[in-house]
Amino acid sequence: MPSSCRSGVCQSCLMRAREGTPPAAAQSGIKDTLRAQGYFLSCRCVPEGDLSVALPEDGAGRFASTITGIRQLSDTVMELRLARPEGFEYRAGQFATLINGQEVARSYSVASVPELDADLEFQIALVPGGAMSGWLANEAAAGTALHVQGPNGHCFYACADREQPLLLAGTGTGLAPLYGIARDALRQGHTGPIHLFHGALREPGLYLHEPLRALASEWEHFHYHACVLNGPAADEVHVGPLDAWLLETLGTLKGFRAYLCGAPEFVKLMQRKVFLAGVSLQEVFVDSFLPAKAP
Template structure:
């Protein structure tokens, strides 16, 4: 049986065991969320030996060269020594500079990192509490326009991170994990193309950043943003979006509830075969978006989707 070493622990594990399961079974506190290789909360660094990596493309080449692997995507096939990601050692310090509740269930959190962070709207960061709770969130801020990193945290359901986030106060510290690219972004080559931005819940966060980036780049094509929420009170950026629509004649904003979504999707009509669609939110809603767009004549190759996977 392969030996798995973590610090002073020596674990005997069955061959072909999932690395994350082996670590958790051995009492090693490795955070995890999606188990799909998307959130990157379960990163570990290989000090000796090499696991079988089922999704090597899920990590950037420079991270892999440093020995980092996603535990949820690896199998133990031989003796292996690893160290889990340590936010105090490997993360970037940040402090809370603003927090408010733009709706009853959404916390808007703004952080100031200890050093400037280069990023693009639509990317993700893993946030770590001082107690070691980790969760990935999309950036809603725009570099060069905002002096902070902004995140929209859905607190509708209980969870270790959102429960901790409810207790945050100004000046509190967090640690930032890996910055990674999501599927959503804005490309200056899209200037003249129509854009459809369809978001569910806090899936609006990355699209809000992408929208503001497009407007800052003086996007010329029509932009249509649709936000679906469980109820009207949860259109947490309604005022900001309506203000942008008043300032930009090419922007149309639609705010619908879950009950109104089928009718709103049925009304979507493709006006140009050059249209691009960016979709974000719960997997079922994103699938509803993409299915309707495909039926309206939009090729799937012109849809960029980012799903918020529920915790496994």
């Protein structure tokens, strides 16, 4: 049975009850339509009675897809493109779970925008010894089949107030959902300032530096702030911790909507900092890249 986070977040362990009722805790957080069909998260399921179960059906929670391309964005980040399965309706910034032929399941945030991009696009960090990222780097290629589950998550652009200032902050491949959200907000005519902060350990980690600079020169109200923890770096790149620099640059964050993505420790730290700087809790949206747990 594929699984990843084992804590009810990624939904890679989705199963469906053919007979019997799954406990409410195992159905928490899944879509109403799937819940009504008896779908549940097996990592949260302690059955309270007999339960006859099956794997998700293609076209319901799980879709067959094919890789259309893989390219390096930097030494350690790949762009993966998949054919978008029919019926896979998503918003830029949500996440999907990829399941390969060896039943390895991992979640990735969608960087593409359905109205702008034909394929599903992901930005994936190569993790040493990584079951999924290693497989993608060394074995997968255009034409390889896999399954995609989802989409899930609430980290996407849905502003009623088009003038609201937006803060998008992420480290590493935490940029993937932010890139999608920024392009989606611009496409939908957002007029308030959009500040995207991307942090990396060193300069090569700023893997979309040029495309983001180009976006900033195209749109006056889109501001790209690049930051590395360790120099040397080009003049326009700040050297130092992202959280301190972000607050120094923007000052108060009252009235902002914040999207925070990437490593769980970064997301947790920033949630506290943006709240203390004035962002209300309902205006904070996060995509925390929880690592997989061993079965």
